Each structure stands twice: as C-alpha cells, then as structure tokens.
Amino acid sequence: MPVQRGRMFFMNPGPTNIPDRVLRAMHRPALDFAQKEFKAIAEECFVGLKKVFKTEQIMLAYAASGHGAWESAVVNVCSAGDIVLVPETGHFSSSWTQMVEHYGIKVEMVPADWRRGVDPAAVEARLKADVNHEIRAVLQVHNETSTGVAHPVAAIRKAIDAAGHPALYLVDTISSLGSFDFRMDEWGVDVAVGGSQKGLMLPPGMCFTGVSRKALAASQSATLPREYWDWRRMLDGERQARFAGTAPVHLMFGLQESLRMIEEETLDGVFARHARLGAAARACVKAWSAGGGPELFCTNPDLVSDSVTAVQVPDGSDANKLREVCAERFNVSFGGGLSRLNGKVFRIGHMGDLNEPMLMGALTAAEMGLDLAGIPHGKGGVEAAMASLKAA
Ligand SMILES: Cc1ncc(COP(=O)(O)O)c(C=O)c1O
Incomplete structure (x- = not known):
C-alpha cells in the first residue's frame, strides 16, 4: 500500500465528508x-x-x-x-x-x-x-x-x-x-x-x-x-x-x-452552494461528451440533481476502470454504477461538506482518469467547470 499524503477526496454520493466540527463534537465521553x-x-x-x-x-x-x-x-x-x-x-x-x-x-x-x-x-x-x-x-x-x-x-x-x-x-x-x-x-x-x-x-x-x-x-x-x-x-x-x-x-x-x-450557512445558502457545484460538475461532463464521450446520465434538463451527477461512459468503456485509476493514482473516490448501470456509469457526489476547490480537484482527477483508463472524451471539462463557477 503506497503512503498517501493529504486528504482523500471523497466524492461518493453517500456516505459523504464529515466536517471536522462534527467529528470534534462526537469526540466526547458518553x-x-x-x-x-x-x-x-x-x-x-x-x-x-x-x-x-x-x-x-x-x-x-x-x-x-x-x-x-x-x-x-x-x-x-x-x-x-x-x-x-x-x-x-x-x-x-x-x-x-x-x-x-x-x-x-x-x-x-x-x-x-x-x-x-x-x-x-x-x-x-x-x-x-x-x-x-x-x-x-x-x-x-x-x-x-x-x-x-x-x-x-x-x-x-x-x-x-x-x-x-x-x-x-x-x-x-x-x-x-x-x-x-x-x-x-x-x-x-x-x-x-x-x-x-x-x-x-x-x-x-x-x-x-x-x-x-x-x-x-x-x-x-x-x-x-x-x-x-x-x-x-x-x-x-x-x-x-x-x-x-x-x-x-x-x-x-x-x-x-x-x-x-x-x-449558520442557512438552508438557502446550502442549496445555493449545491446548485453551484452541481452546475459546474454538469458543465464539465458536457464538455467531455463532445464527439461521443462520457455524458450526463440524466437527459432531462429540468430534473438534474444538484447533489449527485451520474456520468455514462461510451459503449466499450469501463466506468469502474476509471474509478480504480482515480482511487489508486490520485486518492479520489467516486461512486460506481448501481444494478444495471454497473460499469456503465460512475457518480460524482457533490453533497454535504464540499466546496469549489474540492470539486475542482476531483474533476481534474476524473479528467486525467479518463485518459489513463483509455476512455475517449471531449477536452476542456475542467475549464468548463471553472467557467461555470466563476460565472455563478
Ligand atoms: C435515495 C436513497 N434511498 C435509500 C438509500 C438507502 O440508504 P442506506 O444505505 O442508508 O440504507 C440510499 C442510499 O444511498 C439512497 O441514496
């Protein structure tokens, strides 16, 4: 097991990152x-x-x-x-x-x-x-x-x-x-x-x-x-x-x-942050989808989720390979495809204790992972996500 430094970027749609404040609050006697x-x-x-x-x-x-x-x-x-x-x-x-x-x-x-x-x-x-x-x-x-x-x-x-x-x-x-x-x-x-x-x-x-x-x-x-x-x-x-x-x-x-x-953040503040992160993740995937690359699983723009983005990889590609590469090379964890979507979909969780640089780090790792896993994709996903966040 290679030594890992820094934090694992945990991008699963549950469980999610636990804030230090919450961990500290639980660190007390019964x-x-x-x-x-x-x-x-x-x-x-x-x-x-x-x-x-x-x-x-x-x-x-x-x-x-x-x-x-x-x-x-x-x-x-x-x-x-x-x-x-x-x-x-x-x-x-x-x-x-x-x-x-x-x-x-x-x-x-x-x-x-x-x-x-x-x-x-x-x-x-x-x-x-x-x-x-x-x-x-x-x-x-x-x-x-x-x-x-x-x-x-x-x-x-x-x-x-x-x-x-x-x-x-x-x-x-x-x-x-x-x-x-x-x-x-x-x-x-x-x-x-x-x-x-x-x-x-x-x-x-x-x-x-x-x-x-x-x-x-x-x-x-x-x-x-x-x-x-x-x-x-x-x-x-x-x-x-x-x-x-x-x-x-x-x-x-x-x-x-x-x-x-x-x-403290207010519920509306929490929702607005999730909306910004969700929009950035989707902007990234839309750029990848150019030329038949990985695409948003959700095809209904009115019902896209601000807490998780499911990404469908092109036929002949393996979404689990991408997840493995990202975990092993970059210490970033994404969710896998469930039931009939296993291997066809990977999921970017952007819910809970997460901010813009954390999302950007994970999207960057995913974009590198697409290359390393041999999954053809459009270029410029990370740039598209940055543009989305700057405009938000
Ligand atoms: C929408 C939804 N319902 C139900 C469940 C089941 O919850 P649990 O795994 O805590 O039993 C999950 C878990 O991911 C979920 O995402």
Missing part, C-alpha cells in the same frame, strides 16, 4: 441518555430537523440506516394485501419495492425512463383509474442517487390531488435532504424518509422519519407487525419521547453540530 443534558440535545436536534424537513408535524429518529426509515415508513401505515404505487426511478425505487413486497404488500410500478424521470400525468392516470381507492400509498424517491435525477415531488402531490385520491404520500428524501429543496408540509408529504450520511454530513447510522398527522392516524389502524419501528411506542403525544433501545448518543452530538452548521 452521556446517560435518560439524563436532562441529553434530552436538551435531543430537543435541539428535533427542532433543527423539522426546519430542514420544512415541517411542523412529527419528527422521529432511529438508530438505523436509510433502509430502516424505508421499513418504518411502510410498516407503520400499511397492512398485508395493500397496494402501493411506485413511480419507477432507478436502483432505489426497485430496492424499496423489494422490501415492501416482503411484507405481502402488492406493488404496482409506474414505468419510467431512468434517464428522464417520472411522469406525474402517468401517476394521476393510474390513481384516477383506482375508483375503489385500493391504493394505500404512493412511494416516491425524490433524488434517485443511482441516476442523478431529481424527481418532481410537488408535481406528484398535485397529480394525487388532481386524481382526488386519498393515498398516503411517502417520499424518500435521503439524498436530497440538506442539499436541495424539500418541503414536507407544503408539498403534502405524509411520510418523509431521511438519512444521516448525506446532506446532514454525519456518519451513517441514523435515519429520520417525518410523519404527518394523516399518516399517524393511518398507523393506528394499520396491521403489519412492528416492534422496533412502531411509532406508537416512541411517541408521547407528537414528541419523540424515547428511542427503540439505547439512543445513538454520539450521532446525536454530531447531529446537533451539523444542524448548527446548516443554520
């Missing part, structure tokens, strides 16, 4: 989670989380990965035999679907082109056809991390309303939360699912669930078995009063700090 001091920290965290989710309803936290929040969302509002509608987005809509099917829930996909994003009109049409209101919920991934497509959550809410359908609206905001706009209450989201390890700049290991009053009411009559995930066990009124087991105290120390950092 605390009794039944003690007043911890309760005050938890209280501050829940208030801060609600601001990030843009909700005044219920906020819950678990010691678990994002998969846990997926499971919590479904087992609390569904019963065996229910039908859920899943607009197809990519790897993560498929994985959520698989989980749901294990519970005896019937899944109906609304097919969509992974590169263009979901069509709210198709969702509306399917809901209108469900005259007996058999569909219990719509499960939507906001930012599909495998494709770099940011799906239109508000437009799908409008589609549900236009169909006059009472389905609950469950949204995965795991790789959009704290990176670009998400509005739980304004967009009529009933269950919003988030994770610690992306825009919130924390280690993996915690997940969050925003619960609307409508979803809480539905959880009273839902009959799927649940214990760890049971909202009713965690709540005292609308407040989370206890964790399922020992509270993840160190993650909460980190969360308190990361929420303070977001408050």
Whole structure:
C-alpha cells in the first residue's frame, strides 16, 4: 500500500465528508441518555430537523440506516394485501419495492425512463383509474442517487390531488435532504424518509422519519407487525419521547453540530452552494461528451440533481476502470454504477461538506482518469467547470 499524503477526496454520493466540527463534537465521553443534558440535545436536534424537513408535524429518529426509515415508513401505515404505487426511478425505487413486497404488500410500478424521470400525468392516470381507492400509498424517491435525477415531488402531490385520491404520500428524501429543496408540509408529504450520511454530513447510522398527522392516524389502524419501528411506542403525544433501545448518543452530538452548521450557512445558502457545484460538475461532463464521450446520465434538463451527477461512459468503456485509476493514482473516490448501470456509469457526489476547490480537484482527477483508463472524451471539462463557477 503506497503512503498517501493529504486528504482523500471523497466524492461518493453517500456516505459523504464529515466536517471536522462534527467529528470534534462526537469526540466526547458518553452521556446517560435518560439524563436532562441529553434530552436538551435531543430537543435541539428535533427542532433543527423539522426546519430542514420544512415541517411542523412529527419528527422521529432511529438508530438505523436509510433502509430502516424505508421499513418504518411502510410498516407503520400499511397492512398485508395493500397496494402501493411506485413511480419507477432507478436502483432505489426497485430496492424499496423489494422490501415492501416482503411484507405481502402488492406493488404496482409506474414505468419510467431512468434517464428522464417520472411522469406525474402517468401517476394521476393510474390513481384516477383506482375508483375503489385500493391504493394505500404512493412511494416516491425524490433524488434517485443511482441516476442523478431529481424527481418532481410537488408535481406528484398535485397529480394525487388532481386524481382526488386519498393515498398516503411517502417520499424518500435521503439524498436530497440538506442539499436541495424539500418541503414536507407544503408539498403534502405524509411520510418523509431521511438519512444521516448525506446532506446532514454525519456518519451513517441514523435515519429520520417525518410523519404527518394523516399518516399517524393511518398507523393506528394499520396491521403489519412492528416492534422496533412502531411509532406508537416512541411517541408521547407528537414528541419523540424515547428511542427503540439505547439512543445513538454520539450521532446525536454530531447531529446537533451539523444542524448548527446548516443554520449558520442557512438552508438557502446550502442549496445555493449545491446548485453551484452541481452546475459546474454538469458543465464539465458536457464538455467531455463532445464527439461521443462520457455524458450526463440524466437527459432531462429540468430534473438534474444538484447533489449527485451520474456520468455514462461510451459503449466499450469501463466506468469502474476509471474509478480504480482515480482511487489508486490520485486518492479520489467516486461512486460506481448501481444494478444495471454497473460499469456503465460512475457518480460524482457533490453533497454535504464540499466546496469549489474540492470539486475542482476531483474533476481534474476524473479528467486525467479518463485518459489513463483509455476512455475517449471531449477536452476542456475542467475549464468548463471553472467557467461555470466563476460565472455563478
Ligand atoms: C435515495 C436513497 N434511498 C435509500 C438509500 C438507502 O440508504 P442506506 O444505505 O442508508 O440504507 C440510499 C442510499 O444511498 C439512497 O441514496
């Protein structure tokens, strides 16, 4: 193993860079989670989380990965035999679907082109056809991390309303939360699912669930078995009063700090920074795409993601070779293509604790990596990214 100096440029779309401030906040002795001091920290965290989710309803936290929040969302509002509608987005809509099917829930996909994003009109049409209101919920991934497509959550809410359908609206905001706009209450989201390890700049290991009053009411009559995930066990009124087991105290120390950092920068400031970085990454890839080089996987300019850019390499090229070269030669880590995109796509994560020079360093490494991996590409990607940042 060669000696590496300097920092690894960690450009994966989750987990993401953990700021030194957050690491330092976690570097402290444990605390009794039944003690007043911890309760005050938890209280501050829940208030801060609600601001990030843009909700005044219920906020819950678990010691678990994002998969846990997926499971919590479904087992609390569904019963065996229910039908859920899943607009197809990519790897993560498929994985959520698989989980749901294990519970005896019937899944109906609304097919969509992974590169263009979901069509709210198709969702509306399917809901209108469900005259007996058999569909219990719509499960939507906001930012599909495998494709770099940011799906239109508000437009799908409008589609549900236009169909006059009472389905609950469950949204995965795991790789959009704290990176670009998400509005739980304004967009009529009933269950919003988030994770610690992306825009919130924390280690993996915690997940969050925003619960609307409508979803809480539905959880009273839902009959799927649940214990760890049971909202009713965690709540005292609308407040989370206890964790399922020992509270993840160190993650909460980190969360308190990361929420303070977001408050200092302001959410709008965080979104503007992600928008600048996303635009620069896309400008770079557009220059590479000249003459049939690597191109943006997302072909819908209205739905490009500001937290992750998926890059499709030309036929006959291997995206994993590029990732290997960048990791070995330059100590830069990019995300790989997931499921059917393995080897065809690499992903530039630009979410969380990241600034312009960090992005530029990584894009420079990727451009060198394209040459070294023998992937034909247009020239001037790095220059295009610089121009985009200067103009922002
Ligand atoms: C959009 C999305 N949903 C769900 C997940 C699953 O989260 P976790 O890996 O924390 O279980 C991920 C992980 O990357 C994701 O990007």
